Amino acid sequence: MDAQTVEQDDVHKTIYDYLVEHSGVNVSGGIDPEENLLDSGILDSLGIAEITEFVEKTFDIAIDEDEITSQNYRTVTAFTAFCREKIAASAK
Template sequence: MSNIQETIIEFIKENFVMGRSDTKIDPEESLIEAGIMDSTGVLELVEFLEATYSIQIEDEELIPENLETIQNIVSFLRQKGID
């Protein structure tokens, strides 16, 4: 598992999966359909990514292809030069 993936999963667990839980997050599962993130959750995630990786995410980039699953987020960050 990549380091980025671990960091993101940790952030999501801490902020959206309340409480101590051994919930498994499938990297290919939609975070929206799984009920883990909603519209404000997506914005919190974006803020976190911007701050953690010192990147700028444009409004146009807030689309499912970039943010719907853990895997999408990881490859989106790769495109942005984060590895």
């Protein structure tokens, strides 16, 4: 996907849909955008590695190991914001 074509809502929806499909726990009731993905088990270490690889490929961005922090990955909202920043930076 060309980074410049990624609309903000698309980023959120892409991440949300991925998490619902690949979550480590049952999230059939949906995921609250502010729910802690780490404490809830929606993301474990395997899930973190996989969603990182997924957004890197999908949004054509590069994420450093030291950016894979609980601050950036804590909630859908936080992770979406982080990805948007990376997309914006890569488009410059």
